[in-house]
Amino acid sequence: MAPAAKTSPEIETGGGVWRFPAGQPLRLDSGASLSPLEVAYKTYGHLNADKSNAVLVCHALTGDQHLASQHPVTGKPGWWDRVVGPSLALDPDRYFVICANVVGGCMGTTGPASIDPGTGEAYGLAFPVITIADMVRAQAMLVEALGIDTLFAVIGGSMGGMQVVQWAADYPEKLFSAVAIATAARHSAQNIAFHEVGRQAVMADPNWRGGAYLKAGVRPEKGLAVARMAAHITYVSEAALHRKFGRELQRDGLSWGFDADFQVESYLRHQGASFVDRFDANSYLYITRAMDYFDLAGPHGGVLANAFIKARKVKFCVLSFTSDWLYPTVENRAIVRALNAAGCRASFADIVSDKGHDAFLLDEPVFDQALRGFLAAQAQARGLS
Amino acid sequence: MTAVREDFAEILRLVRPGSRVLDVGCGGGELLELLTREKGADAQGLELSPENVSACLARGLAVVQGDGDRDLDHFPTRAFDYAILSKTLQQMRDPRHALSELLRIAEQAVVSVPNFGHWKMRLYLLGRGRMPETKALPDPWWSTPNIHLCTLRDFIDLADDLGLRIDACAALSNGKPARAMDPKGVLENWRAETGLFLLSRRAEPQPEATPRNLFGEVELPKAEGPKRTRKARK
Numbered sequence: 311m312a313p314a315a316k317t318s319p320e321i322e323t324g325g326g327v328w329r330f331p332a333g334q335p336l337r338l339d340s341g342a343s344l345s346p347l348e349v350a351y352k353t354y355g356h357l358n359a360d361k362s363n364a365v366l367v368c369h370a371l372t373g374d375q376h377l378a379s380q381h382p383v384t385g386k387p388g389w390w391d392r393v394v395g396p397s398l399a400l401d402p403d404r405y406f407v408i409c410a411n412v413v414g415g416c417m418g419t420t421g422p423a424s425i426d427p428g429t430g431e432a433y434g435l436a437f438p439v440i441t442i443a444d445m446v447r448a449q450a451m452l453v454e455a456l457g458i459d460t461l462f463a464v465i466g467g468s469m470g471g472m473q474v475v476q477w478a479a480d481y482p483e484k485l486f487s488a489v490a491i492a493t494a495a496r497h498s499a500q501n502i503a504f505h506e507v508g509r510q511a512v513m514a515d516p517n518w519r520g521g522a523y524l525k526a527g528v529r530p531e532k533g534l535a536v537a538r539m540a541a542h543i544t545y546v547s548e549a550a551l552h553r554k555f556g557r558e559l560q561r562d563g564l565s566w567g568f569d570a571d572f573q574v575e576s577y578l579r580h581q582g583a584s585f586v587d588r589f590d591a592n593s594y595l596y597i598t599r600a601m602d603y604f605d606l607a608g609p610h611g612g613v614l615a616n617a618f619i620k621a622r623k624v625k626f627c628v629l630s631f632t633s634d635w636l637y638p639t640v641e642n643r644a645i646v647r648a649l650n651a652a653g654c655r656a657s658f659a660d661i662v663s664d665k666g667h668d669a670f671l672l673d674e675p676v677f678d679q680a681l682r683g684f685l686a687a688q689a690q691a692r693g694l695s
Numbered sequence: 696m697t698a699v700r701e702d703f704a705e706i707l708r709l710v711r712p713g714s715r716v717l718d719v720g721c722g723g724g725e726l727l728e729l730l731t732r733e734k735g736a737d738a739q740g741l742e743l744s745p746e747n748v749s750a751c752l753a754r755g756l757a758v759v760q761g762d763g764d765r766d767l768d769h770f771p772t773r774a775f776d777y778a779i780l781s782k783t784l785q786q787m788r789d790p791r792h793a794l795s796e797l798l799r800i801a802e803q804a805v806v807s808v809p810n811f812g813h814w815k816m817r818l819y820l821l822g823r824g825r826m827p828e829t830k831a832l833p834d835p836w837w838s839t840p841n842i843h844l845c846t847l848r849d850f851i852d853l854a855d856d857l858g859l860r861i862d863a864c865a866a867l868s869n870g871k872p873a874r875a876m877d878p879k880g881v882l883e884n885w886r887a888e889t890g891l892f893l894l895s896r897r898a899e900p901q902p903e904a905t906p907r908n909l910f911g912e913v914e915l916p917k918a919e920g921p922k923r924t925r926k927a928r929k
Contacts, residue, residue: 625757646759647769655739658759659748680752687755 321395321402322379325352327418328452336413336420336448342438346427349452350418351375351410354394355402357458362486363694364458365400366449367409368466368473371597372538372589374417377409383588389671392678399682404694405462410452412445412473414597416590419448423524423590433592435521440596442469442604446476450484460484462692463685467491467670468637469597472604475617475645479606482621487688489627489681491670492634494641495614495648496605501636504544505598508537512591521592534591535582542581547633547666607648614648621649625691626656627684629670629677636667657684702781702891703729705865705873706805709893710734714776717741717801719763720783724751727758739775741766764788767796775801782807782889784850785841795857798896807867807891812846812884830869831888847884854894863893 328349330336335345352375357364367377367390374381378388378395394400400407411419414437422437429436453461464485466474471493478488494501512518515533519526543551555574570576610616626649630642639660649656661677663669670677699707703726710716712734721727721740724747730736740758742748751758759766763780764787778801780793785808787793797804809831810816819827826836834840845853854861865873866887873891876883883890 627752643761646761647766650759650766650769650774651771653771653774655737655757656759657752657757658761659752660745660760661749662745676749680749683753683755687757690755 321354323353323355323402325375326350328455330451330455334451336444336451338438338444339441340439344413344420344438346420347413347448347451348418348420348424349410349413349448350415351408351452352377352379353409354378354400354407355405357406357456358694361458362460362462362692363404364406364408364453364456364461366453366461366464366477367394367400367407368445368449368464368470368477369409369412370466370468370470371541371601372585372594373470374415375409375411376417377407381588384584392671392673393681399678399685400465404689408453408456410449412469412597413448414440414445414593414600416593421590422521422592422596432522432524434524435592437592437596439603440600442472442476442600443480445600446473446480449473449477450481453484460486462694463487463489463688465489465491466493468493468667469601471637472601472606475606476604478621478624478626479610479617482618482624485621485624486692487625487627487685488621489629489684490642490645491629492631492637492642492667493645494637495607495617495645497602498641502602504541504636505602507540509595509598511536511540512595515591518591521595523591529586530591531586534586534589534594535579537582537594538585538589539578539582542578544636545666545668547635547664549633549664550666553664614644615651618649618652618654622653622655624654625688626654627681628656628658629680630658630660631663631665631667631669631674631677632660633664634667634669699729700725701869701871701873702807702867702889705867705891706730706779706781707733708873709805709863710736710777712736715739715774716777716779717770717775718779718781719767719797720781721747721751721756721758723747724754724756724758726779726781727751727756728754731756763793767793767800770800772799773802777801777803777805779805780807781805782809784808785843785845787843790843790845791853791857794853794859794894798857798859798894802895803862804894805891806894807889808845808847808850809841809889810847810884810887811844812848813888814885815888817885847878847887847890850890850892851878854892858897859894860897861892862895865891867891 330347332345335343336347337343376388378391411417414421416423422433426433464474464477471490474488474490512533515530517528518530558573560576565571606617607614628642628646630639646656646658659680665672716736716738718740721742727738727740730738741761748760778797784790815829816827861878864878866876867889
């Protein structure tokens with residue numbers, strides 16, 4: 311793997327693992343509860359005197375709390391160091407930025423690879439099925455533990471955006487503003503279908519061992535890599551993939567076999583191979599399941615607007631990308647229409663980009679401007695300097 | 696900064712301070728910014744062009760990228776005090792529906808329309824026999840976004856037909872301050888280049904009580920519907 315082109319400047323100001331005592335379990339949608347709960351997080355910047363400048367960033371499916379810090383496994387810069395940093399949209403001089411690994415994750419927050427206190431071994435499939443609302447509930451516990459009543463903003467893209475709208479539905483009184491990016495209020499049949507392919511790839515790997523691979527000292531790396539390869543295709547647009555690779559070959563001439571002849575094959579194999587170093591296969595199953603179960607309108611009588619009825623004081627911004635076919639514009643617009651119907655103030659922009667779903671992680675100046683403009687206006691309204 | 700556009704100045708004059716305003720077709724957000732700054736309004740925009748939406752967001756304005764033809768339906772009833780539609784009605788697919796929607800989602804609507812009955816238009820058409828191209832409507836027929844042009848009289852008839860009341864009305868000409876006008880004035884349909892209207896819904900007429908049938912089998916004459924000045928056209 312190529313060494314990271316650059317490393318994040320050291321702007322981290324805190325973090326670690328918050329251990330909630332056994333008396334403070336995480337109550338799950340499934341009816342089960344998780345205890346003890348540990349939440350791994352990072353912070354950037356400092357909480358101001360009136361505790362009005364806290365921003366929670368929610369990460370996507372395979373993201374983690376290393377928002378703007380070098381990743382301990384890959385050595386790569388933080389996944390959103392384009393947005394969080396000095397003079398950027400989320401400037402640590404102005405905001406206290408928090409990012410926590412989701413429950414079910416594998417970077418320090420309690421997940422299927424954590425030790426089950428009941429057995430003394432890794433949970434594996436004994437880990438309870440979790441939901442987006444469970445992730446948000448764990449975040450709310452952390453935010454409260456950090457002594458913060460109201461978040462200036464909750465921001466996230468993709469699965470992070472799902473958490474943002476869930477926050478708005480469950481804890482509107484704790485939010486001043488909310489930014490949901492390239493997301494949806496429910497998983498579509500196509501979304502579920504792609505996730506099912508990924509899960510089946512993991513479970514088809516003989517090393518998966520019914521989820522008990524850690525005990526056996528093996529890992530279903532091939533299955534997880536294939537899952538990642540399939541998923542990665544959904545994160546980029548056809549145009550971006552073609553621009554990057556076309557039909558270019560790795561070497562001169564065809565191999566007349568099944569080597570990675572095409573550059574796009576080699577690229578996907580690299581994506582798969584590097585992913586298994588940093589991600590737990592069971593976490594992948596649990597988190598994709600949480601996303602598939604996500605349907606914010608469901609518990610609100612099937613009417614999405616009802617989920618936002620209590621969020622009328624929250625200022626919303628929804629951003630989508632024209633070439634995102636994973637969570638397309640129409641899904642994002644559905645959130646905006648529901649917000650409007652609920653009487654919430656919402657801004658919405660469909661950013662012109664040919665980079666596909668991952669555009670929110672990439673260089674998109676118009677997106678940066680929109681996010682920066684929205685946050686600056688809200689900061690002014692909130693009286694932040 | 697240059698002088699405030701004459702229609703914006705008139706809108707600023709009409710809008711109560713601190714009110715909730717929806718600007719449909721808000722462009723780059725000039726009016727939204729004026730309303731926020733000068734009137735302390737809680738202003739939101741609806742805009743089709745992605746460039747304009749990004750510009751609005753970068754200026755810190757609340758704006759939804761959307762289409763006035765499709766997205767008005769998604770706003771709740773009486774969500775705003777004012778809905779503003781500046782020289783855009785003639786570009787909409789269904790102006791009748793749009794106008795009706797504006798007055799569902801807002802208490803009052805401020806609507807300005809270019810007057811196709813202006814003397815320059817009439818002379819142009821009469822003299823040259825071609826579709827008019829004027830300062831107010833500069834595009835040739837084959838590229839104009841104006842697909843539903845009307846005269847002031849046409850507009851007033853539509854408002855009347857929809858049960859709308861004209862609370863205020865002004866004539867606008869390029870570069871000149873707005874001039875109050877009598878919407879029924881015959882000359883205005885020649886003189887006003889653009890008409891700006893403050894509209895609200897007329898009080899709902901009380902439904903006529905249906906007389907109880909005290910006589911068994913005898914059929915009672917049906918109550919007539921409310922009289923209309925013109926037949927509604929679909």
